[in-house]
Amino acid sequence: MSTRQTHPAGPRPVDEDLVLRLIAAQFPRWAGLAVERYPSGGTVNAMFRLGDDMVVRLPLGEGGVQDVSTEREWLPRLAARLPTAVPEVLGHGEPAAGYPWPWSVYRWLEGENPEAGALREPLLLAGDLACFVAAMRSITLPGAPVAHRGGPLASLDASTRAAVEELRRIPEEGVDCDAVLAVWEDALSTPDRGGPPVWLHGDLMPGNLLVDRAGRLTSVIDFGCVGRGDPACDLFPAWNLLPAGAREVFREALGVDDATWNHGRARTLSQALIALPHYRGTNPAMADNARHVVRAVLGERQGR
Incomplete structure (x- = not known):
């Protein structure tokens, strides 16, 4: 999964330890699952694999906070109306452990990003x-x-x-x-x-x-x-x-x-x-x- 292009002000560093603490406190049923930062070319969010089938997505700056509520409200309503899979929100994370913004847990979607000039079909x-x-x-x-x-x-x-x-x-x-x-x-x-x-x-x-x-x-x-x-x-x-x-x-x-x-x-x-x-x-x-x-x-x- 990836993140959109934008120009955020003051990205906030986040790491695996922060995600582990947030998950353990707010979603104890997922505590103990492996957390690994997922490389992304985007600049609005940091993403971390959670176990094999989930991803944690956290805004890097205040400019990404509205996206969290937008997706929480609209993704469940849009999903059945679209011909492709879209992210499914599994957990609504809240500010904690020194992290100041809402964040989300999504179901992991398999696939790779297409690359201009190297498309198969x-x-x-x-x-x-x-x-x-x-x-x-x-x-x-x-x-x-x-x-x-x-x-x-x-x-x-x-x-x-x-x-x-x-x-x-x-x-x-x-x-x-x-x-x-x-x-x-x-x-x-x-x-x-x-x-x-x-x-x-x-x-x-x-x-x-x-x-x-x-x-x-x-x-x-x-x-x-x-x-x-x-x-x-x-x-x-x-x-x-x-x-x-x-x-x-x-x-x-x-x-x-x-x-x-x-x-x-x-x-x-x-x-x-x-x-x-x-x-x-x-x-x-x-x-x-x-x-x-x-x-x-x-x-x-x-x-x-």
Whole structure:
């Protein structure tokens, strides 16, 4: 399992000893099970395997606390409505032992994160992803939160332009800043689709997807961004994961119009442009995926 990309302030160190103490005090039935930190490229949560079939997930900073309550409320209600497995909350942990935030125990989900450029069945995976996104869009549960990334595209303008200017000062990254700005400005000038908001996962990064040995999607994890918003927000896999041919399969399966596709591409690009200077020295997985997005977006625009 993995965690979503964000920019938390002041991550709090946690370790196996803390998790053992929290489990022993709050879930004595699981005391004595092995605890091992699980490596992850995410920055919002720390994760620890608990025995063979559970995982403990603890926010590293206050910015991840809302995700805990969001998942506790919505995952049980969404699970039966989705075509893939999603995390199942088994235990609601509370602040204790010097740890100041709520935390959760989940059932372990088997699988591995797909890697852009190394997909076993990209066309089939594209269909699986489209099926998941379509199922999310079809949900009609009332009382939905506002999706973390579901607001207007223009709300990302200042941060996107600032990231481009920062990348101009890092020539070794080789980003064609004028080209990415042209993509961004083209999307800003494209009118919104004008339809109602839809249910979104909101963070369909490769680290939040699990595939089996055959390369098929088995699980989607990390629903901290879930809610209703712009459907373009769940088009991220088209550029952060899928090659060109599979990208078209994904688009056709969802029936995405030109304006929504344009906005989805720009949103994915914006996320990558902001992530690259931030993570290039600290998180190789996120920086590499950001570079992949920039190449994929510019390649698509140039017809490659």
